[in-house]
Amino acid sequence: KRPAGAPDRSLARPVTKVGVVGAGLMASQLALLFARRLEVPVVMTDLDQARLDKGVGYVHAEVGRLLGKSRISADQANRLKGLVTGSLTKDAFADADFVIEAVFEDLGVKQKVFAEVEEVVSETCVLATNTSSLSVTDMAAGLRHPERVVGFHFFNPVAVLPLLEIVRGAATDDPTLSTAFAVGKTLKKSCVLVKDAPAFVVNRLLTRFMGEVTAAADEGTPLEVADHALDSLGLPMTPFALLQLVGPAVALHVAETMHAAFPDRFGVSGNLAELVAAGKPGLYGPDFQIDPEVRALFEGGSS
Numbered sequence: 001k002r003p004a005g006a007p008d009r010s011l012a013r014p015v016t017k018v019g020v021v022g023a024g025l026m027a028s029q030l031a032l033l034f035a036r037r038l039e040v041p042v043v044m045t046d047l048d049q050a051r052l053d054k055g056v057g058y059v060h061a062e063v064g065r066l067l068g069k070s071r072i073s074a075d076q077a078n079r080l081k082g083l084v085t086g087s088l089t090k091d092a093f094a095d096a097d098f099v100i101e102a103v104f105e106d107l108g109v110k111q112k113v114f115a116e117v118e119e120v121v122s123e124t125c126v127l128a129t130n131t132s133s134l135s136v137t138d139m140a141a142g143l144r145h146p147e148r149v150v151g152f153h154f155f156n157p158v159a160v161l162p163l164l165e166i167v168r169g170a171a172t173d174d175p176t177l178s179t180a181f182a183v184g185k186t187l188k189k190s191c192v193l194v195k196d197a198p199a200f201v202v203n204r205l206l207t208r209f210m211g212e213v214t215a216a217a218d219e220g221t222p223l224e225v226a227d228h229a230l231d232s233l234g235l236p237m238t239p240f241a242l243l244q245l246v247g248p249a250v251a252l253h254v255a256e257t258m259h260a261a262f263p264d265r266f267g268v269s270g271n272l273a274e275l276v277a278a279g280k281p282g283l284y285g286p287d288f289q290i291d292p293e294v295r296a297l298f299e300g301g302s303s
C-alpha cells in the first residue's frame with residue numbers, strides 16, 4: 001500500500017549509484033545499508049583519508065559481523081565490501097543518481113555541501129539530507145535545482161530501526177519524492193511523509209521526552225532515578241542510554257533547534273550543554289555505570 005501523501009510510484013527514477021557525504025558513524029551506517037539493500041556501488045566522501053579509512057573500516061567490520069552471524073554469505077560479504085568505497089573528492093559522485101549527506105548539523109555547512117555536489121551531478125540526481133531537525137526548504141535554497149532536495153531521516157541504529165521520515169521541502173517535486181519512497185522501500189524501511197517543520201515529528205516527541213528527563217536530573221533527582229523511572233513502561237532502553245546512542249551533541253542540537261522555534265515549549269538542559277562542552281560521549285562509562293565525572297557535573301547543580 002502506498003504511504004499517505006506519497007506520489008505515484010511510476011514517477012520514481014532508477015538509482016544505480018549512491019553517494020554519501022561524510023564518513024562518520026551515521027554516514028557509514030547509511031553506506032552499508034544502501035549497498036546491502038540496493039546492491040549498487042556506494043561512494044563515501046570526507047575531508048581526509050583518516051576519516052574515510054575509519055568509515056570504510058566500520059563497513060568492513062559490520063560486514064564481518066553479519067557474516068559471523070550467518071546473516072550473509074561469504075560471497076555477499078565480499079561483494080558488499082567491494083561496493084562501498086571512499087573518495088576524497090566529490091567528482092566520484094558524477095554518475096550517482098542519489099546522494100545523501102550526513103555531515104555536521106549546521107545549515108551553512110549543509111548548504112555548501114549541496115552546492116558543491118550540484119556542480120558534479122546530473123540535473124536529476126536526488127540530493128537527500130539526513131538532518132535531525134534543520135529545514136529541508138532552507139537547505140535547498142540557492143541551489144540551481146532545489147526541486148531535487150528531500151529529507152531522508154533515519155534513526156539509530158540505522159540497520160535495526162525500521163522508521164524513515166521522508167520530508168518534502170517547499171520545492172521538492174513529485175519525481176524526487178517518488179524516488180525517495182522507492183529507495184526507502186528497497187531499504188526495507190517504514191516510510192512516513194512528514195512536513196518540513198523543526199525536528200519533523202519523531203525528534204520533536206523525543207526531544208520533549210529527553211528534555212523532561214534531563215530537567216528532572218537538572219533539578220536534583222538522582223541520575224539513576226531519573227533514568228530508570230520509566231523502566232516498567234517497557235521502553236527498549238532508558239532515556240540516558242538513548243542519549244548515549246544518539247550522542248549528546250546531536251541531542252543538544254535538536255533541543256536548541258526546538259527551543260529557537262518554540263521557546264515557550266522546549267527548554268535546553270544546562271547539564272546536557274555542559275556534558276557536550278566537556279566532550280563527554282554520554283552519561284555512562286565503558287562498564288555502563290554512570291561516569292563519576294558526569295555525576296559530579298550534574299550534581300554541580302547547573303540547570
Ligand code: 3HC
Nearest residue numbers: 131132154155156157159160161203206236237242246250
Ligand atoms: N549499531 C548497529 N547495530 C546495533 C546497535 C548499534 N549501535 N545496537 C544494537 N544493534 C543490533 C544488534 O547487533 C542486534 O542485531 P543482530 O540481531 O543482527 O545481532 C540488534 O540490534 C538487537 O540488538 P540487541 O539484541 O543487542 O539489543 P536490544 O534487543 O536491546 O536492541 C536496540 C537494541 C535496537 C538499540 C533497542 O534498544 C532500541 O530499539 N532502542 C531504542 C533506539 C531508539 O529509540 N532510537 C532512536 C534514536 S533517535 C534518532 O536516531 C534520530 C536522530 O535524528 C537523533
